[in-house]
Amino acid sequence: MRDVFIEIWESIRRNKLRTCLTGFAVSWGIFMLIVLLGAGNGLMNAFMTGSEDIATNTMQVGGGWTSKPYDGLKEGRPISLDDRDVALTGGELFSAHVDQVISTVSTSVTVNYGKKYFSGTLEGNFPARRQMDKIEVRYGRFLNEKDIRDQRKVVVLSETQAENLLGGTTARTGARMGRRSLGAPKETTIDVRPLLGQYVRIGSFSYRVVGITKADRMSDSNLIYAPFTTVKTIYGKGQEIDDITFTFHGLDSEQANEAFEEQYRATVNLRHRAAPDDRRAIWIWNRFMQNLQMNKGRNILSTALWIIGLFTLLGGIVGVSNIMLITVKERTHEFGIRKAIGAGPWDIMKLILAESVSITAFFGYVGMLLGMLTCLLLDKTLGQSSMSVMDEQISMLVNPTVGLDVAVGATVVLIVAGTLAGLFPARKAAQVRPIEALRAE
Amino acid sequence: MLIELKDVNKTYNNGQPLHVLKGIDLSIDRGEFVSIMGASGSGKSTLLNILGILDNYDTGEYYIDGRLIKGLTEKQAADYRNRMIGFIFQSFNLIGFKTAVENVELPLFYQGVSRHKRHELAMQYLDKLGLTDWAHHYPNEMSGGQKQRVAIARALITNPKIILADEPTGALDSKTSEEVMQLLSRLNREEGVTIIVVTHESGVANCTDKIVHIKDGIIGQIEDNREHHASVFGTSTIMK
Known part of the structure; x- marks a missing residue:
């Protein structure tokens, strides 16, 4: 050689x-x-x-509008999920795949702190959300079981929201369109920690700030997390909920996922007197499939x-x-x-x-x-x-x-x-x- | 007999068929020093190609040491050339980017001899031809006579059965030509090497012991020349 x-x-x-x-x-x-x-x-x-x-093995389900007449009812009927759908999801029927089921209720609110305020969506949530959405808590803590059980009036804000409440600017008004900045993303300059343990006013109640999450600059949702039970009680949502999120296992292929979704859709649809194959009555966002x-x-x-x-x-x-x-x-x-x-x-x-x-x-x-x-x-x-x-x-x-x-x-x-x-x-x-x-x- | 050709025919089919060798019968014994002489177009080059297994023939039989040389694969032919035949060419045909010793080593490389061993052997042969000092020179740094001696060393290194020399003095002046012919003659005499020289020069042919005349593809006269008096130009010199 x-x-x-x-x-x-x-x-x-x-x-x-x-x-x-x-x-x-x-x-x-x-x-x-x-x-x-x-x-x-x-x-x-x-x-x-x-x-x-986001954890890839989660599905999110929400209510939609029926697109087919069924069981003597016309199409175009809104479907809203409720507690029994949660029970159904977590129940015997889907126990082979579904692990943990949580639901949310939400409402639009204005958050006040002294003279500062911003508007956002108050979302009643569960501690498990943190795992499912991989929420990073910068300071303090996320919601816990005790918050849920005692219906505590506590909130978890995002860094941006905390900045708004402490800083000079008021609520972000949205569109500053097309302004490009090539350079490092803006870093927080205001120390938001003093806000921990303080009370903010939402509606006619005061909530204690227990945690501040990392600012999610990639998303425009202005969410404020509060215990599910608290929001549900205060805003009188009854049995209605906004969406269901659950983790699952054992669905490894596209076919398995599709089969599961179909079965799930049919079951939930029927409970709401919608056609089992109506794809608009409820929406399912399968993150595994998206991935x-x-x-x-x-x-x-x-x-x-x-x-x-x-x-x-x-x-x-x-x-x-x-x-x-x-x-x-x-x-x-x-x-x-x-x-x-x-x-x-x-x-x-x-x-x-x-x-x-x-x-x-x-x-x-x-x-x-x-x-x-x-x-x-x-x-x-x-x-x-x-x-x-x-x-x-x-x-x-x-x-x-x-x-x-x-x-x-x-x-x-x-x-x-x-x-x-x-x-x-x-x-x-x-x-x-x-x-x-x-x-x- | 070392070499035996029986009714060997060769026709070139380039457009018009050209019958070059018309039934050659030739025997050469071990230790002979033979020249094949003919004018250009006589078929001597074709005969040389066949003797050297560089080309194949159409009909007849060609034996080297009792082995029939016919219908060989390229690989077999290469192997036979490597082990049985040593070539000396008119234009030396040394590889220009290799030193003298590397050129001499080359046939052994194709035999798969180890680096060390073939170098040693090549140095021995160069020494025998008085070229030790030139071993690490490139061909373009050497004179024609030196180059031809390197080529002879390369031809000898595999200890072949036949040395085939094609116009070995064709590119040399008369003095060097004489030296080269004397060297070949000495190798034949002292080492018993069988040498076949193909030439059109009578002076060169005169140095050999047997002259085979070829004309128009047919072997003519075979002259016994042990007395070396065949040259029309005299007995002691090689005329250019």
Whole structure:
């Protein structure tokens, strides 16, 4: 093997410029492939940042409007969920898959603190919500069981809301449209901790602030969390609830999920005298399915990028093939001599193939390295910035880098490509007749 | 007999069929020093190609050391060339980007001999031909005579059954030509190497012990030349 490499080195050394120019095309191809995949990953990661925060094995169910007449009732009838739907969901019927069921009730309120106020949605919730939505509590605590049991008047605010109550500005009025800011997202400058343990007024009652959650800049919902029982009692919601959220297990495939959803929908619909197959009577948001679909989208994107990258690389490969053909032509006499003194066809073929693979692999790795450096650079610059649209912070690229799997994949591609590039010239070289040696130069 | 050709025919089919060898019968014994002489177009090059297993023939039989050389695969042919035949070419045919010793080593490389061993052997042969000092020089740094001696070392290193020399003096001046012919003659005498020289120069042919004349694809006269008096230009010099 060492001899083969010495031969390759000698051959390349004689044609430095030519080899480098050809190699550049290969480097460029791989460079593009890596950068494309890195940027694609970044784009996908940016899309996914919102959903990453949510446990994927939850479904949320809410009331809708019937779209089909059924059981003597006309379509267009509103359906509202109630406590018995919660009981049904958590009951015997679905116990094979459903684990934990919680429900919410909500109402629009204005929160006052001294002279400051803001409006938002007061959501009666359960401690389990924290797990399901992966809510990050910055200071204090989230709702607990005792809050629920005793119907305590406590609230958990978000950092932004707390800032509003403590700071100079009043309620965020929404649309500052299209103002883009490339740069780090605004960080909290006001210490919101003094608000913990303080009382805020909502409606005609005072609530103690027990926790402050991390500001969710990706979402525009202005939620205030309070115990489910408290909200339900104070706002007289009776048995009605807004939505049901439950965690589930054992539904691993798309089919299993669809089957479950169908069965669930039929059961709940029938309870509300709606057609079992009415898809509008209640809505189901299956985060598992959403995740599945996003993954599918991600795969499609990365496949498309691979194809574009590979086609770019193809240009480089053709270049290598071309240069190898010229090499073979130039070395015809030499190959004739080698054959005359005992080289078999495979000996000659090996020489050309190894040279082709070496050139492709070497320049490919240079390109890969540069591509990865560029990805890192993208990460350090564009990856750290975000733009503000409709008061939401949107990152364009999040972690736009490629993993080890891509590096391994690209290596395989390079070796295969090098072999393919060398195959035709190598066959030509192997076919050189030993009589060529007798031809005077 | 080391080499035996029986009714060997060869026709080239490039457009108009050209019958180049018209039934060649030839026997060469071990240890002989033979020249094949003919003008250009006489078929001597074709005969050389067939003798060297560089080309195949249409009909007839060709034996080297009792082994029939016919219908070989490329790999087999390469292997036979490597082990049985040593080539000396008119234009030396050394590989330009390899040093003298690397050139001499090359046939052993294709035999799969280890690096160390083939280097050692190559140095021995270069030493035998008085080229030790030139072992690490590239061909373009050497004179024609030196290059041809490197080529001879390369031909000898596999200890082949036959040395085939194609116009070995064709690119050399008369003095060097004489030296090379004397070297071949000495190798034949002292080491018992079978040598076949293909030439169109009578002076070169005169150095050999047997001259086979070929004309229009047929073997003509086979001249016993042990007295070395065949040259029309005199007995002691090689005329260019």
